[in-house]
Amino acid sequence: MxxxxxxxxxxxxxxxxxxxxxxxxxxxxxxxxxxxxxxxxxxxxxxxxxxxxxxxxxxxxxxxxxxxxxxxxxxxxxxxxxxxxxxxxxxxxxxxxxxxxxxxxxxxxxxxxxxxxxxxxxxxxxxxxxxxxxxxxxxxxxxxxxDPYRFLPALGDLDLHLIGEGRHEELWRALGAHPMVHEGVSGTRFTVWAPNARGVQVLGDFSYWDGTGHPMRSLGATGVWELFVPGVGAGALYKFRIMRPDGSSTVRADPMARQAEVPPATASVITESHHVWRDEEWMAHRGDRPVHESPLSVYELHLPSWRAGLTYRQLADQLPRYVKDLGFTHVEFMPVSEHPFGGSWGYQVTGFYAPTSRMGSPDDFRHLVDALHRAGIGVIMDWVPAHFPRDDWALAEFDGRPLYEHPDPARAAHPDWGTLEFDYGRKEVRNFLVANAVYWCEQFHIDGIRVDAVASMLYLDYSRGPGQWSPNEHGGRENLDAVAFLQEMNATVYRRCPGVVTIAEESTAWDGVTRATHHVGPGGFGGLGFGLKWNMGWMHDSLGYVGHEPVHRKFHHHEMTFSMVYAYSENYVLPISHDEVVHGKRSLVSKMPGDWWQQRANHRAYLGFMWAHPGKQLLFMGQEFAQGAEWSEGHGPDWWLLDPSYAAEADHRGVRLLVRDLNAVYAALPALWERDTDPGGFAWVEGNAADDNVFAFLRYDTAGEPLLAVSNFSPVVRHDYRLGVPEEFAAWVEVLNTDAALYGGGGVVSPDPRKAQPIGAHGRPMSLEVTLPPLATVWLRPE
The missing domain is CATH 2.60.40 (Immunoglobulin-like)
Structure with a gap:
């Protein structure tokens, strides 16, 4: 060895x-x-x-x-x-x-x-x-x-056939570094895809970083190179030295590495898992109910900065408890795949198969997911197949020629981020990405894949001007290769991983993002096959509305109602994500007009409106307690705002209590989630009260039980405000009021039931008179 x-x-x-x-x-x-x-x-x-x-x-x-x-x-x-x-x-x-x-x-x-x-x-x-x-x-x-050269190839013909076809759905088992016993000898099988290479050597700390003694063999037309090295096991560092077609050489990290060195070091690490999963109950039941008919309230966070300095295992001790107390059903991690620059927040990935080593090993990450599952919390992760960085030790021109990127430089260069776009038309590249999505779901028990920057993948002219792009074979601007890739990825994940949901961050009006891949829409394309889509339009319009002074909101009233025009065209998530609280956009509470009391009141009213609106919810860390500063990956949330020694601690704790209760009531009332994608589950009561800054609507569950949500975005109390209600319900009671003193509000609440009166209003024969607190949202349900 x-x-x-x-x-x-x-x-x-x-x-x-x-x-x-x-x-x-x-x-x-x-x-x-x-x-x-x-x-x-x-x-x-x-x-x-x-x-x-x-x-x-x-x-x-x-x-x-x-x-x-x-x-x-x-x-x-x-x-x-x-x-x-x-x-x-x-x-x-x-x-x-x-x-x-x-x-x-x-x-x-x-x-x-x-x-x-x-x-x-x-x-x-x-x-x-x-x-x-x-x-x-x-x-x-x-x-x-x-002697490494006395062994037959350790990779089978079926693996090579599937790789050649671009259909190896467990590609991580075939490529990369795998400790194993081969012909009775312990060692590691190294395999790498480099079809343009003249030769490949594996080198590492086991050879003093000299690859001369470990040249690899080509396994034919698949472009795969292989070598079994006896005596090398888990924990060893390695890279590949690749001779390019022009005779020059480059040293590269393994694209299929399942662990990497802690950045800024760039070597790959041989690893094998010894984690014993204890989330059997969660995995057995996570797919019992379709996600669009289930409660889904997501807490988005950046793991390295949530509580800076914690390891995966330390996070496993703290994060499940915190999220469970707040009542969120899921967490969403900003990208955890290995990336060289922390300031990219993980969105410029070099190690697609490796959880970042900044916080521990792959098994440590498994331990965190396991702990969240055992606490009843699902795990969604951001996934970035739209682009990759140009680092010369990673994927860019991996074997001396464009390989993972498109061969056309104009198609390969991403105009916004200085990165490279994948060549979705190449079967091996598509296989690399499809298998990667499956890998996270199967090997780490991930419950959801949120795909970043889908719009940049779908359009050939994305951020490109005239003359900077070429149309597709039909003369259009759609990237047909990317469409086919996304359809394949979604179909494969849903087939192999029951209970997993895929979510698109797609910012345009592309038709059929959440339509099944076999259903062809008006544009002639099959659906992309996602389970959910971020509602960027709702986010943009609603934040624009609440950012105005109340006196001006009547001129923007329909920015809050327009979302219902298209609310059922896709299966939506309502995102207040990290993107909305960075780069000068200000935190959610700081977007609100008025003094500190009014800002918090607007913040609470907005969350109440958001949780009642059709669609699932996503809130970025720090917004659950009205952090005033923008988020920074350097220090994370301002936890000191919740310290009892801080004078305004109660203001922030009140908002967090509201978020906890929003989630609790939301989970308990199917009217708020069971018919999110069914137009019959929603009805306007008052959508045109622009002068009053009032919005009122009903949500229904499958049994017909309603919930009445009323938001008053003006700074005055509105007494005896009449609202039409379904006639079959005689009395209504408040189940949540964002103006409650417990949350830091003025305490304008109505603890007693409100009786319906036979007075017609809003097209209904029965109505209620309710008191609307200033800058507040109130939820009522039949007693």
């Missing part, structure tokens, strides 16, 4: 130090100049019982040593010849190499440049090991190892 140093800085007791091996090489060159064996030439005389092997052709030797040979196994290892078994090994910097087999111990001849060879007096290739001696300080070091 290949010994691995105990640390990156300490040499192994069984391997030479880099200094010692370099010194050995210099000594060999000195001897050559004095008339001894020249580097690259055969040493005179073979060991007793070992014959002389044929010399390598000069071109084979050069390609092998430079890392440009496609089939090193054809030159190295053992093969049967007429005079015995020819054996050739490559051990850079070794002094001697001795073959050990049953009944045989034979020293090989040194051929220079780390090559050793001989012909063993045997008729069949033995099960052999190598005894390798290196020069070292104070003498010599000797290590017994297996």
């Amino acid at each position: 290949t010994a691995r140093p105990p640390s990156r800085k300490s040499p192994s007791p069984t391997e030479p130090t880099a200094a010692a091996t370099a010194r050995s090489a210099r000594e060999a060159k000195t001897k050559a100049r004095k008339g001894n064996t020249a580097p690259g030439a055969r040493a005179s005389g073979a060991s007793r019982g070992v014959g002389a092997a044929r010399e390598l052709a000069p071109e084979d030797r050069e390609r092998l040593l430079s890392g440009g040979h496609h089939d090193p196994h054809a030159l190295l290892g053992a093969r049967v010849g007429r005079s015995g078994v020819e054996l050739r090994v490559l051990r850079p910097y070794a002094k001697t190499v001795t073959v050990i087999a049953k009944g045989l111990r034979a020293k090989l001849s040194a051929d220079g440049d780390g090559l050793f060879s001989g012909v063993l007096p045997m008729r069949t290739a033995p099960d052999y090991r190598l005894l390798v001696t290196y020069a070292a300080e104070g003498g010599e070091q000797e290590v017994e190892v297996h």
